[in-house]
Amino acid sequence: MSIFSTNKRITNLFNNVARAPLVDYSGDDDFLSLSHLVHSFLEENTNVNDDSVANEFDSDRVEVDESSTLKRLNGIFSNNADNYRNKLLEHVYEALENFAFLRERNISIFRRSVAAFLREKGHDAAVCVTSWEAYDGTVTAGSHEFIDVIRKGSADTWRYFVEIEFRAQFEIAKPTRQFSEVLRSVPGVFVGGEIEMKRSVSILCDAAKRCFRSREVSIPPWRRNRFMQNKWFAPCERKANSVQGKPVKVTEVNGVSCRLLGFDDVVMETRRGGAVTVRTR
Structure with a gap:
């Protein structure tokens, strides 16, 4: 019209x-x-278009049609136009397979191992830890850990997010059939840029909102869009094995201020007689 x-x-x-x-x-x-x-x-x-939706951190907009939600998510997750993202995704899955034995033992070391593997493949990868205080009387304090990758071009810099537990961030105790269907369309591992992350989080928070409303229960503060967006876009610290000593300031990327820190834990995989040994120091 x-x-x-x-x-x-x-x-x-x-x-x-x-x-x-x-x-x-x-x-x-x-x-x-x-x-x-x-x-x-x-x-x-x-x-109004998807770009405006991606920039809304606390939207009260509610989708009418679940098929529209599935279509929009599929458009995000099936986009293969970014060749660098495709190569990064390939390396991420290779790392997940190599270090699968660590996942249940220590998720933090598992995440660091994946980041180290990506660096060996030539990516500027690091474990990124965001944290934020409560504000506006509606957003509770929190923190989150994930992997990010910085890609520098001749004129621009891009930030990619590697969230190895993406679907798990949106799981709820008593989902409706519609929300379960939406969640099944979401990959367990997210690899993508800033716009893709913002859009997918916004769409999934809308779907969760409809789920809670259909159950006639209040939406928990930690399920709202503003809280969820903070997990990946709040101020962060980047941690990499290769940096030791005093924290180093990293240039602001996509409006997010980060610090680069070193840590001493090093994961080594050695095979002796077929056994796998994990050593940290």
Whole structure:
């Protein structure tokens, strides 16, 4: 439906006498005509797209159709246009397979091992820890750990997120059938850029909101979009084995300020007679 046809139906509600002042307004430039206000409102609300949704940290917007949610998520997760992201994803799954034995024993060491493997493959990867305080009276304090990869080009810098427990971040105790269907379409591991992360989190938080509302229960603060976005976009510290001693300031990437820290834990996999030994120091 075009903006023009919408405007026409609204102005047709007025008779010719009442409509004339709306169309032929010629008053002081410091004031806006009612016609201008109506047209501006319609244009603003008709041009809403995924980009605006991606930037909303606490949207109260609710999807009407679950099929629309599935379609939008599929559009994000099936996009193979980014060759670098595809190669990074391949290396991530290779690392997950190599260090699978660590996953249940120590998730933190497992995550560091994956990051170290990615660095060996030539990626600027590090474990990233975000943390934030409670604010606005609605967002509770929290922290989160994931892997990020910085890709530097000749003129631009891109940040990629590697979340090895992505689907698990959105699981709830008593999901509706619709929400379970949405969650099944989400990959367990997320590898993608800032826009893809923001959009997918926003869409999944909307789906969770509908789930809670259908159960007629309040939405927990830690399930709201603003809280969930903080997990990946709050101020962070990047931790890498290769850096020792005093923290080093990292240039701000995509509006997120990070510090690069070193840590002493080193995971070594050795095979002796078929056994796997894990050593930290």
